Amino acid sequence: MSESKLYWAIIDGWTMSKRSLKHIFREAESLxxxxxxxxxxxxxxxxxxxxxxxxxxxxxxxVVPGVIITCVGFGSSIIAISVTQDMVGGLFERFRSMPLLPxxxxxxxxxxxxxxxxxxxxVAILVALLIGFRPDAGWLEWFGVIGVLALFMVSISWAFVVFGLLVKSVEAxxxxxxxxxxxxxxxSAFVPTETMPSWLHAFAENQPMTPLIETLRGLLLGTPIGSNHWLTMAWFGGLLIVSMVTATFLFKRRKSE
Known part of the structure; x- marks a missing residue:
């Protein structure tokens, strides 16, 4: 991409970001x-x-680390609905007639x-503190929490963009x-996986949310992390790459329809 194209890509991305940020407060019920x-x-x-x-x-x-992840999931799921609304509501077609990077x-x-x-x-963390949550994390651990959550937020957001591009109705x-x-x-968000039936325990231990939650729990409370932080980066770093590539492909396909 040339320097000029990169510049306009940043400008257009910021323009669309401001639009999304305004919607956060205009559509207060979603927040x-x-x-x-x-x-x-x-x-x-x-x-x-x-x-x-x-x-x-x-x-x-x-329970707080699991609640944080649940909070991010609900907040990100709105993206899929918003993307579908834009695609089926004619907004994308309107943008195609404007000097804007689609x-x-x-x-x-x-x-x-x-x-x-x-x-x-x-807000969820502040409420947790009010009802008795007492993390042991120092500044370094809190920076780790922020980094892990940022990776999770961005990767799952792109995954929900993919979901929004896959379907042709808001309900879907x-x-x-x-x-x-x-x-x-x-x-392991709400109960220890060891208490689950053997068949469910195997799934719970080897799905991406468990290492993510155990990493946050370890950073916030000082519990053993083991290899969970590497598994978290692998799961959600991979999800980010796959989701961005897939979203780009689906977007170009929708563009040609």
Whole structure:
């Protein structure tokens, strides 16, 4: 890409990002849902189920990393719906008649989703602190938490862009996000995997959410991380690359239809 094209790609990406950022506050119900549902789940698990679940530590400390991941998942799933709305609602066709790089539409959705996730995650952590969450992390560990969450947010955002490009209706986009949102419940997010049946334990131990959650738990609470941080980078670094390549391919195919 020439220097001029790179410049305009950045300008167009920023233009679409500003559009997505404005939508965060204009469509406040999406932000409220992205914050409220994970927080409600956290409160329910801590106060309703927490006394019955033995994890070797205060349950609120155990459950917060999983709630953070659930929060990011809900916040990112909105991207799939927004991308589909833009594609089927005629907005993309309108952009094609303007001096605007069409792929900047995807970049704008990803950046908007990232900011929405940062807001929702920050609120979720503050609520967790109010109900008893007490992390042991120092500054270095908190930087590690930020880095891991940033990788997860960006990679899952691009995955949801792919979902939004795969379907041709908002309802289908909403349904397609469900399996990804359900994964944290089949991991070590809310209960130790050792308590699960053997067939489910094998899946829970070897799906991407478990090493991600164990890495965050280790950074925040000082529990053993082992190889989980490498597995996290492999899973979500790979997801980011595959999702970006797939989204680019699907976008070009939709463009030629």
């Amino acid at each position: 409220v849902m992205a914050i409220g549902l994970p927080v409600a789940i956290m409160v329910m698990f801590v106060y309703v189920f927490g006394g019955a679940i033995q994890t070797g530590t205060d349950y609120v400390n155990y 792929s900047s539409l995807m970049v704008g959705h990803v950046i908007g989703g990232f900011v929405r996730n940062v807001i929702a995650t920050t 986009a909403n349904a397609l996000t469900f399996p990804m949102l359900f994964l944290p419940y089949l991991s």
